[in-house]
Amino acid sequence: MKQYFATVIIEGRGRKRIITCSGEYDYEIAREDKRKDNGTKLIYEYEINSLVLDFVLKNCKNKFLTMSLSKWLVSIGLIDWQIVNASNNKLVMQEHLKLLEEKYPNNATTKDMLEHFINVETDKLKRNLASVFHKLEKHKIIIYKKEWYGCLLNKERRVLTEHELTEIANHKRELCNKHNVNLRDLRFKTKNPSVKAYKEDFASFLNSMGFKYIYESHGCVVQVSDNIIKEYLDNLNEKDELVFCYGLSETDIFSLVYNFKRLFTERSLELAKARQDNKDNNSDHQYIKQLKVFEEYLPIWEILLILYGLTNYREPTILRIEHKHINVI
8 A cells, every 4th residue: 555655554453444545646656675585585576476376366265276386386387397397207308408409509408407407496496386385374375285195107196194104204214324325415416326326226115115206295275265365465465474466367477477587587597607606516417517617507507497488588698608618528
């Protein structure tokens, strides 16, 4: 309301609350950001909050909806299946490498860089999405539940039992000790021989249990009643406890997705530049270290953002130095 009136006085609580406005502006002024971190933690917080909330309000009333974070991201429109399929299928990744070579000859991208990019960006977006779910749960907009599912060898899916989860957790611990690796190694040192051996052993163990793979499913249902939801959400917004908009039209959604990608690109390239400047990261594969030394890391990152539709760019904007040659090790 302070975007529309010079003075806003709020008295009382709940149904007895009285809002008195005066001094209406001739135009909408910029919203003052009163968050403690001034939005520095996530520059696209408003966009992702709004898109997730809108999807939940339209699809999770009177219906508990559960799926993997990847499928949530696709369903909401933040990513498409192309990057999800590449993360799960090596053959798809090879096809994408061919597409890159056709469109950007001599772009110096290899499977290692592609895997690195996919892991970094999908992990980040999944964390962002899970954070929004936690906010909606914290403010009692939704009931939120996480469960582990298993994809059976016949491709059917079901919830894992507590006994199966215990068995899997114990075996993971044993494999970490056997191969002398930790959870951070599994995430960042994908080319490490011990990590590869761990993953092979774990895949064999899941197969012996009748599973092709397991995954975490996130589900929710709206719990705020229809007759007060508008007042409830407006109150949260007014207090800046949760920054968002809702009741979105198709045009609104298009605009929010566009702004999300614009801001996501800005942040992604900023972080990629910082990683390129950090040439002493021991977890980097040798090839990625070379890309950083020759300052090819950042231009390739931008190309991959374009390939997977995570940006509004249609062509690269970061100039590469053509005379540099990188030997793949």
